[in-house]
Amino acid sequence: MTEFNQFDEFDTYEGPETTGDFDLAERHALRRVGGLSTELADVTEVEYRSLRLERVVLVGVWTDGTLKQAENSLRELALLAETAGSDVLEGLIQRRSKPDPATYIGSGKAEELADVVLATGADTVIADGELTPSQLRTLEEICKVKVIDRTALILDIFAQHAKSREGKAQVELAQLQYLLPRLRGWGGNLSRQVGGRAAGGVGIGGRGPGETKIELDRRRIRTRTAKLRRQIAEMSKTRDTKRAVRKARKVPAVAIAGYTNAGKSSLLNRLTGAGVLVENALFATLDPTVRKATTPSGRLYTLADTVGFVRHLPHQLVEAFRSTLEEVADSDLILHVVDGSDPDPESQIQAVREVLSDVDATSVPEVIVINKADAADPVVIGRLRREFKRSVVVSARTGAGMADLLELIEAELPEFDREVHVVLPYSQGALAARVHEQGEIVKIEHREDGTELIARVPLALATELEVFEVTPSGS
Template sequence: MPGPWLVPSGGAGTRDDGDGRSLPDEEATRAVLVGLGSAEDEPGLDELERLASTDGVAVVGRLVQTRDRPDPATYLGSGKVTELAGMVQERSAALVIADGELTPGQVRNLEDRLGARVVDRTALILDIFAQHARSSEGKAQVELAQLAYQLPRLRGQGTELSRVGGGRTAGGAGIGVRGPGEQRLESERRHLRRRMTVLRRQVEETGKRRERTRSRRRRNQVPSVALTGYTNAGKSALLNRLTGADVLVQDALFATLDPTVRRTRTAGGREYTLTDTVGFVRHLPHQLVDAFRSTLEEVVDADLVLHVVDATAADAMAQVTTVRGVLYEIGARDKPELLAINKIDVAPPEWVAALRSAYPAAIPVSALTGEGIDDLRAAIDRALGRL
């Protein structure tokens, strides 16, 4: 089931649709995906559907509108909103998920027109992270990202949270007539800001401890390699194969949130650390990048980035571009990079050939069968020897 942050609980066995109506759990997980672009862009909704599936949501429909930019009021144009409302009703959907970031006004207007809960891509990804966070560090980072997303979206609902008055008017008539809604809204904002301050301190302290550990490794002259790549590219499986570790491996998006560090040796006997890090995705929410900055510094401070590419992904080259964009954003663009084309045991041979042609220095491997692992170890040895 989706996390409670995405679909608020309406009581035992039910969920709230955002307007106070309780819905059965099985209905609350039915969703329609919407996006902007063209028919050629619809594969972008494939990833959104995988994200929804990871969060326990059953996708029952898709709607794509061809337009250059979102409608400022309703994201989709008026006619498409009417079509979407019919689809939501016909397919008993309780969720609409937009493949983009919505403004609070767009969410409110769409929910009024559709009679269903409306969330955007960012909210969906944050909800997935919240469900997968296991350590106290991961939970704090995810909560911080959620609050950073939620704070500018606080709004009054109905008369209880509406602004009745306030500010200075002629003769001071507005003084002292602030409505209970404004008081409650401001109180909620203060609460969120205080909680964010506590979480930032907690994350910063964890980051300092992590930096002290990295400093000890540098003093001991142990080079570090950071595994990075698109989510579900097989980074954890590759960590296990290279180090003999037993890290949890799942065929799911964002299965790894907490970094795992293991020591191992290259083919030539050179000792180094290998760190498994959180995977990336197209349009990774900036709130997550900010909140996970201390974790992502494992990549920034690494001596070598081992970039894992999923050969079974139809858009593998676009995924490489996405990952490199995030690395640029976090300050790791100048790090030496070694590409590993993973899952060659199940990928179409022509896709593997295309990737090898596009990235001639990449090493084709299978973390599952071990094919190409010796070549990868040798490549890591050579790369570390050049440092």
Template structure:
């Protein structure tokens, strides 16, 4: 299903969000304000209208289906490096985020500046011009494609007279909508409070809790002195709530570590799926494991880490973990709050990096993921598999270019099954192998040990003899200890011999 809008300068409907492909991809066909004389007008104006951003509904049945009036927003961005194409792509991504949050994007503008204005972000003149655009669309909110300082937000609100939020607040709102688990909700609330604390705003004397002079209710002499304003009271309560949330998250962390240590004790290898939001991570996980994880064509549809069991062709068990999607300029509050997802990545044996090959800027998405991972200790030492997903709808030229940049990448498609078996083989080849070689004879009355060897070891040879099952295998240190207690692997004695580390 495609949604369209009527451009302010053209009556031609422009398709924006393609639900058949990716939620971030726009239809390149456009013949509106950038064609002919309109292009010259845009060149003369530093506040540039960006086509292909609106998500305003024109189908009455869709409006009735939603049964509510969606918040109308105008998007604003500032390009400081002169790369207008990258600025437009970032603004299109902001439009997809706003659509995911449940709003109607009416328009989007970009301004080229050396640096954002420290007062109003755009400058006073362009802020007034933005106010006219907001009034023309009867918009309720302006979303800025950057993180605003509290003073910038207040100054811009005073000029345009509608609510102003920034990219960070928008992403936090989406996370708050999608959080399901107790831990996820606590982490989102903590991130929101960290963002809100320096942005509290007082609203006049009615909010004050300080004692005054004679005019303050007749209190007079003896009532003056240190008091507490309403905003100070709010800040104190927010700090108390943040401290409580941190304690709760720390307690939840212990349970996560217990589960993770259980998997490590049993020597179960771990593969963690990473990638840009809406790149197809959950769909790929479902194909590999049959997990039945939620799959939705929306940003941040998956927030809480999901762990499922999978098996290699040889029958070896490993875990596959689906994680939250990444995005450009991920708020630092979320990087800290969602440490649980990043901890899974740090403890992984293999990283499966899923890339949307059908997106307009897959290289930018890869760089955004690597930028976030660079802040996690030890991740650069973990083997990485790049899987180019959605190959069935991607341009073959773009896939060829990506393969040139990343020759080891695996091209996959969940829709037609392309490359899935190759991906399984690549995962199996990179999983850590047991380091201890054993040659042992397992008595027939110890079938439990034979089963354990098949579950947790690499079987090199197996034959049946009169005294039991003769096996050669590579085992972990933990499994070697079990065999040692059974008296099967004492070097030079009993049934087996051991070599290795």
């Protein structure tokens, strides 16, 4: 079992790095991942967080891909844990073809994990995956400390960062959906099943009408879930109304989507001066922000900042935030922001596209915005540009590449209505009727030589009207 810190080179790994048959030594190894410790030397940071940081040990199962990908996943889990307010002590990876159905990492490795927990003084174990209720209970019994999974960790971070009433309701809904199948009774030592010792019970204090407490909790959760769904539906009506108004005015909508901490809010601020909170933390933005913006030629469009995505984003969150994510699905263009300095940007793009598929946004035109160019490796940027042809390289921090991005946005925006200024002869009554039916009249005046119209009309109709266009007076 090897250990190294964040300043050392990775240990050389001689075994196979892909799925298939594993060597016996490889399957027996519980591999440590270095560079995960976030133990604080300055107590003032602990005081700043106004809580005692949980001391956690991370554990993951490497089932496919390369060792580097498995380690990157655990390093991301460490960032998530730190964002939630934890002190990461150790990170362990177990090589398996699939997670153990009983203990996630196997009974023998669970005992080794318990030894690590005891040696480090940890009070929490975080698994890099979603644990079943039985896996969670079994690991807690073996390790004698609290065990949570990646889903519960992300839900906790969302709960800390939710600010608006709608955001809080969405997070609570996701948490209740996650909690429902994981409710527990009194445990084996205080079973409330009917029967004394003769019936296999535990005698006095253990007899009762059955698991009424769990059933009551389940009923309360279902009632609360239904109420939250109604509240979220009501709150989303305001956003739907505003979106409908923008569509009626034919204002193109651009949505900024991407991996968490990829720089979406910084990009929004750079393009619009919105003044949105920018923080070097995962999931700093949960509440969508919509701002007006203009292209270099002066064309108006809206720019929406959305919640960041992450690998294995809990499906409960996708469902709860569906009304918010509709900003992406209903947009005319997606600016897919990716962190060019990340060790594995391609997997970030894949994770975001999976969520976009879940919210039916795959049909929306997409432009890959490779952000943080000032910190990224030029080789990585070149690789991404070759792989994703519809892409642009920017730095939201320095402003580099923003002119190219604005030109690309203008080129990609759909052609809605075009404003025309025409004088239609009275013999062109049918054409004038079409302007009234298909367009929006801004000004109308009847003259001797015809009807003067200033109107916004579809592009096809504007082409037909070109022959009747006039130069506005005073220009």
